[in-house]
Amino acid sequence: xxxxxxxxxxxxxxxxxxxxxxxxxxxxxxxxxxxxxxxxxxxxxxxxxxxxxxxxxxxxxxxxxxxxxxxxxxxxxxxxxxxxxxxxxxxxxxxxxxxxxxxxxxxxxxxxxxxxxxxxxxxxxxxxxxxxxxxxxxxxxxxxxxxxxxxxxxxxxxxxxxxxxxxxxxxxxxxxxxxxxxxxxxxxxxxxxxxxxxxxx
Amino acid sequence: xxxxxxxxxxxxxxxxxxxxxxxxxxxxxxxxxxxxxxxxxxxxxxxxxxxxxxxxxxxxxxxxxxxxxxxxxxxxxxxxxxxxxxxxxxxxxxxxxxxxxxxxxxxxxxxx
Numbered sequence: 649x650x651x652x653x654x655x656x657x658x659x660x661x662x663x664x665x666x667x668x669x670x671x672x673x674x675x676x677x678x679x680x681x682x683x684x685x686x687x688x689x690x691x692x693x694x695x696x697x698x699x700x701x702x703x704x705x706x707x708x709x710x711x712x713x714x715x716x717x718x719x720x721x722x723x724x725x726x727x728x729x730x731x732x733x734x735x736x737x738x739x740x741x742x743x744x745x746x747x748x749x750x751x752x753x754x755x756x757x758x759x760x761x762x763x764x765x766x767x768x769x770x771x772x773x774x775x776x777x778x779x780x781x782x783x784x785x786x787x788x789x790x791x792x793x794x795x796x797x798x799x800x801x802x803x804x805x806x807x808x809x810x811x812x813x814x815x816x817x818x819x820x821x822x823x824x825x826x827x828x829x830x831x832x833x834x835x836x837x838x839x840x841x842x843x844x845x846x847x848x849x
Numbered sequence: 850x851x852x853x854x855x856x857x858x859x860x861x862x863x864x865x866x867x868x869x870x871x872x873x874x875x876x877x878x879x880x881x882x883x884x885x886x887x888x889x890x891x892x893x894x895x896x897x898x899x900x901x902x903x904x905x906x907x908x909x910x911x912x913x914x915x916x917x918x919x920x921x922x923x924x925x926x927x928x929x930x931x932x933x934x935x936x937x938x939x940x941x942x943x944x945x946x947x948x949x950x951x952x953x954x955x956x957x958x959x960x961x
Contacts, residue, residue: 678936685940689947728870841906
């Protein structure tokens with residue numbers, strides 16, 4: 649792709665003021681924070697209600713959680729590198745980084761679905777105890793957000809195809825998804841700390 | 850924190866550099882490894898472990914906000930930070946209030 653020719657155009661485009669679109673999306677993320685805050689509160693209340701079923705120590709495998717954490721963290725900086733390319737109008741490189749981020753996100757989701765299906769197959773599904781209901785609701789909601797983020801990323805990879813200069817509108821879309829993606833990583837920090845690690849202490 | 854907008858072409862723009870992303874990434878990896886290590890090594894008492902990993906998580910959230918979401922104290926970011934501060938307060942009331950009420954209820958109902 650001839651994206652290198654347009655690298656100089658980056659100087660021409662002025663973006664000192666954050667778009668109201670991005671601020672609006674930030675406000676949406678803040679409400680999303682409250683959803684997760686509520687789910688974390690629910691989990692904290694129900695974390696010891698095992699109903700004679702398995703405890704966190706029995707069902708969680710820290711190795712898998714560690715790999716999931718590593719994948720998500722890595723996908724955060726690959727998206728970040730993509731945004732740097734976007735601000736320099738290197739569309740080809742941007743799409744490459746988005747592709748890598750997409751694959752990492754898919755890997756994360758794959759591991760999470762595998763973990764969930766193992767638990768359900770062993771009879772430790774969300775219907776087993778209040779602890780597991782809260783666990784599946786909280787972690788499942790995060791997984792659902794990751795799924796939406798991946799759909800959004802796929803759409804943006806398609807939409808940026810064939811472009812040499814990114815419009816302001818497209819840059820805003822990419823910025824919003826970057827906030828969303830980094831936000832999901834922040835939620836995951838709380839998930840692996842307060843759900844997984846605290847349950848196995 | 851100045852790293853988060855160490856950018857040559859736009860002075861006020863807040864969208865990181867390769868260096869700031871890598872800095873954030875390395876700090877996050879260290880904090881994550883520390884959290885998993887503390888839990889797996891059983892080196893502290895249970896309550897000490899909980900306190901330690903909670904602090905590590907809080908620090909990592911701040912690292913992500915600064916290096917990945919480019920939150921800073923510039924005037925451009927003022928409303929983002931205000932909205933965030935209000936959200937933190939709301940979530941705090943929500944979580945601590947829920948835990949307090951449910952704990953109090955379970956004591957009064959003698960369910961424990």
